[in-house]
Amino acid sequence: MGWMFLRDLLTGVNKYSTGIGRIWLAVVFIFRLLVYMVAAEHVWKDEQKEFECNIKQPGCENVCFDHFFPISQIRLWALQLIMVSTPSLLVVLHVAYREGREKRHRKKLYVSLGMMDGGLWYTYLISLIVKTGFEIGFLVLFYKLYDGFSVPYLMKCDLKPCPNTVDCFISKPTEKKIFILFLVITSCLCIVLNFIELSFLVLK
């Protein structure tokens, strides 16, 4: 299963996309999925093991880590990738539905199965709007959860069972910051591409 499944699903979407849709797919595959798999995943691999608090009290590190990272940045990234890629499947489903209808009626109902007219146009428009909504939603969620897009090297924590305010050190904060910035930039690029495609679709 894994990411290859998503990749295979999306390759099918390529046939029924507009030109800008194909550019969007290329950006998602190369700058987001590929970078996630070959580079970003490894940066967060040992995030809890190397998270260190200046205290010997058992349980303090666990509690502080859980407080600062309710959901790991890398898992948010993966969820964002999945949610943002899925609306394109609506288009594939619609085309499959058209194919099924043609088979049932045993005659040619549509000029071309993949042609962007009538119901398929609306489906494509809705998928674009939902995609953009997910992108923006995840960026806002990220910003709210982590107070911005930067990762500090030191955090102060005084939750029970920590006896007082202890210093907690995050591992690889600079590298994480660089990859989060990369995530935000590619996300914004995809939002811009979606808006351009939306305006082309509506104005044509």
Add this chain to the structure above:
Amino acid sequence: DWGTLHTFIGGVNKHSTSIGKVWITVIFIFRVMILVVAAQEVWGDEQEDFVCNTLQPGCKNVCYDHFFPVSHIRLWALQLIFVSTPALLVAMHVAYYRHETARKFRRGEKRNEFKDLEDIKKQKVRIEGSLWWTYTSSIFFRIIFEASFMYVFYFLYNGYHLPWVLKCGIDPCPNLVDCFISRPTEKTVFTIFMISASVICMLLNVAELCYL
């Protein structure tokens, strides 16, 4: 993983010059494969085995983050991705050209040149006209990306050699402590290898530019 990139770039292979094909081979065999097969093993335990001569919690984390803002492996992975991407411009241009030709064919214009739509898809597109400009600018971008990543590498790590001990005095380290990198010699060897492969690719790109 890298298979996706391989599929994308393999498609570009058909429309490249012969030097371009050599470049693609060098990229995949000497850089991607080496990165995957060897370098990941060497850099796998880079933070675990990074040891500082102090018991102070947090000192190791802070020193590691200061000396390695971005890991070598991640920089190389990003370099390979960015360097391979301009080739997509060429692939997109060829796809657009084919789409236009197919549209004209369907309208009945180029019937004498092609037998059918399959013929258009199989035709080897020659590098002339606007495709020449796209191809040349893609090579130009490739050279720029290679050079800038090599410069960033040099700038971040003060050269291409890894020392076996580093001195670190950042808060919360109580004083100037010795920090030891794991496998510095092996890492230096691989760094020199990747840099040489990078230089060879740049030379191939310059040669291809002159040829065009």
